[in-house]
Amino acid sequence: MKIAIIDYDAGNLRSVANALDLLQIEYFIAKQANDLEAADKIILPGVGAAGSAMQKLISSGFAEAIKQTKKPLLGICLGLQLFADFSEEENTDCLGIIPEKVKLFPPFLKTPQMGWNQVNFTNKSPLFEEIPDASYFYFVHSYYLPTSKYTLAQTDYGITFSSVVQKDNFYATQFHPEKSGELGLKLLSNFCKLC
Amino acid sequence: MLIIPAIDLLNGRCVRLTKGDYASEKIYAENPTQQALAFAQQGAAMIHIVDLDGAKAGKPCNQAVILAIRKSLEIPMQVGGGIRTLSAAQFYLENGIERIIIGTKALEDLDFLNRLIAQFSAKRIVVGMDLREGKVATQGWLKTSDQGYREFLQDLKKVGVSELVVTDIEKDGMLTEPNYALMEEISKLGFNVVASGGVSSLPALQKLKALNVFGAIIGKALYEEKITLKNALRITAKNTLTKRIIPCLDVKNGRTVKGINFENLRDAGDPVALGKYYAEEGADELVFLDITASKEKRKTVKELVSRVAQEIFIPFTVGGGIETTEDIRELLQAGADKISINTIAVKNPKLITEGAKAFGSQCMVVAIDVKKIGDTYKVFIKGGSEETTWEAIAWAKEVEKLGAGEILLTSMDRDGTKAGYDIELLQQITAAVNIPVIASGGAGSQEDLLAGLREGNADAVLAASIFHFKKYTIREVKQFLSSHNLPIRI
Incomplete structure (x- = not known):
């Protein structure tokens, strides 16, 4: 089994790769869309702004390949937000996998939300195997995806938002599993075990 | 806890009264839509609107202004004041108003509530219970009925009411303290209680939150800058981020x-x-x-x-x-x-x-x-x-x-x-x-x-x-x- 990590210049690739190294899971860095053909599963990492990320995904052909794929795909942080129809960040049209709108946290909250917060499961998922409900994971973000029927877990930061979502073969976490210690690694390993 | 900033409308303008006295009117904003948008921009999740002219007249008087606010605003609104007929209630509920508040009419006609709940669901029908010395007040607080609130609450339960706005008139616009015991007592009966009247400090909000009160309406304290909406929202929001x-x-x-x-x-x-x-x-x-x-x-x-x-x-x-x-x-x-x-x-x-x-x-x-x-x-x-x-x-x-x-x-x-x-x-x-x-x-x-x-x-x-x-x-x-x-x- 091989995991493709999509490289579209949007950061924390190294950390995800390091985590997979530790878990002894085979992976490669996908630099162009047709690289994904060789993969069994795909990870879409992401740090940075929605606008430039979408531009890069579109110009590289990754955007179309992601929308078409039937392989399990895990979006991380910005990767989750790109699943939406639209993001208020730079007023960006996103991948349109989940019909929701990504919003900026209201001004009464500090932005970015930075630190460890509780992830409350709202649905069962093989991603949560051996992870207790209400465990802490590490978040860094200023925008959020509202809860919807695709929400697997939610988190309270003044606003209750989607911290884990799934639609068909598309999974995503708003937090960084690669930076959330043991339980984060567990979640990554659970994703890699999905059939 | 839900923080609901209030806009009281008199002649289309945003005003506040003291203890419900119409002679004490103080104008805070000529353009209520701008005021509502400002609240939403700061992060309010709902706006509370009272048609004061309507409460007094017994029929809605500021619908045009209210619908203009509705058009510009993305967040839910609850509206009260003079809603005493099915057609007045339907008008708001069918024009995008999330929740309507029934006051006087609730006391007079429980069947009216029953029919509205059947048609629109209990979440959207809020009973505004205004109390003066333990008695329920009506008609824009100009009158006080003989009915005690405990008895009235029992009746409300029977017809399926779950949402209440509870105002202690003695406290309203006085920038003092809410009636904690009253809010707690009614919350414990299983109602979603929105406390109104006298909510004027951050410690008061914290106390209401600790008593598991569902929400609080803040009006005068915001306009008089006793508290900022930002701080009110920040301290009452559910936030599990760790230090x-x-x-x-x-x-x-x-x-x-x-x-x-x-x-x-x-x-x-x-x-x-x-x-x-x-x-x-x-x-x-x-x-x-x-x-x-x-x-x-x-x-x-x-x-x-x-x-x-x-x-x-x-x-x-x-x-x-x-x-x-x-x-x-x-x-x-x-x-x-x-x-x-x-x-x-x-x-x-x-x-x-x-x-x-x-x-x-x-x-x-x-x-x-x-x-x-x-x-x-x-x-x-x-x-x-x-x-x-x-x-x-x-x-x-x-x-x-x-x-x-x-x-x-x-x-x-x-x-x-x-x-x-x-x-x-x-x-x-x-x-x-x-x-x-x-x-x-x-x-x-x-x-x-x-x-x-x-x-x-x-x-x-x-x-x-x-x-x-x-x-x-x-x-x-x-x-x-x-x-x-x-x-x-x-």
Whole structure:
């Protein structure tokens, strides 16, 4: 089994790769869309702004390949937000996998939300195997995806938002599993075990 | 708890009355739509609108104004005042008003409530119960009925009412205290109670929240600036984000400095081994501060970052000697989550903006070293050896504007003294900016960490010696802070 990590210049690739190294899971860095053909599963990492990320995904052909794929795909942080129809960040049209709108946290909250917060499961998922409900994971973000029927877990930061979502073969976490210690690694390993 | 800012309409304008007396009208805004939008922009999740003309006349009088607000606003609205017929109720509910408030009519005609609930669901039909000396008041509070509220509540239960706005007229517009006992009593009967009248301070909101009251309407206190909506929303919101405990490791030529002896750690001089130990102990993040002076510096830092990223799976920040966006890029690509800059941020503030643009604000930490000169907190650079012209609050606001995602605030007066953080400085900076602030400099005990987080409002505390010299383990510190009701990841 091989995991493709999509490289579209949007950061924390190294950390995800390091985590997979530790878990002894085979992976490669996908630099162009047709690289994904060789993969069994795909990870879409992401740090940075929605606008430039979408531009890069579109110009590289990754955007179309992601929308078409039937392989399990895990979006991380910005990767989750790109699943939406639209993001208020730079007023960006996103991948349109989940019909929701990504919003900026209201001004009464500090932005970015930075630190460890509780992830409350709202649905069962093989991603949560051996992870207790209400465990802490590490978040860094200023925008959020509202809860919807695709929400697997939610988190309270003044606003209750989607911290884990799934639609068909598309999974995503708003937090960084690669930076959330043991339980984060567990979640990554659970994703890699999905059939 | 839901915070609902109020707009009371009289002749199409936003006013407040005192104790429901129409002669006491005070105009706060000519354009209620602008007022509603301002509340929504600040983060309100619902707006409360009362048609005062309607309450008095017994029929809606400000529908045009209310629908104009509805058109411009994205958040839900609840509307009350003069809704005494099915057609008046339907008009609002079918035109996008989320919840309507039935007052007088509820008292007169329970069947009316019954029919509305059947048609629109209990969540959308709110009974406005206005009390004067324990009796239910009606018709714009101009009259008081003979009915006691307990008896009335029993009737409401029977017809399926779940939502209430409870106003103690004696308290309304008086900027005093809400009637806590009353709100608690009714909440315990199983109603979603929105408290109204006299809610005028942050402690009052905290108390209502602690009593599990569903929501609170705030009116006059906002207009009179007794409280800000921002603070009201912040203290009542459900927020489970934890405070962070961050050990700081000073690194010179690839080795940690400051003598330490850890029994179960073979080489405490190895920053990676020490960092790993702290991560396993429960550290929420790590900071590596490189103080190497040699030409080899950049290479050794990069190597260190790579090793840390391979072995430690919690976030870490690297600081020391970063001067260009290229330096930042190298460290982030090697696996650092954030970088910290200090002197260069003052010398070349553009670097903050460039870094934030290229890599995101979340990885740009600006370290600010502060010393009190006379009555003023001044910013120092070059390891504290050079005073700048910047005053600390102004500089903190500036770095936020430039794109910093976090501030690492060190009190030079306290650093190394073990006398505790400079709480006054922390309070001023945390109040001035809307990005996280890490407290540093002066922590000598667990109580100091507690004070920095609780009194100083810091989002995280950074400490070196109390961990390095094993005064406490991180685990002990976190237990201690948690036992004092701070949100801590354990």
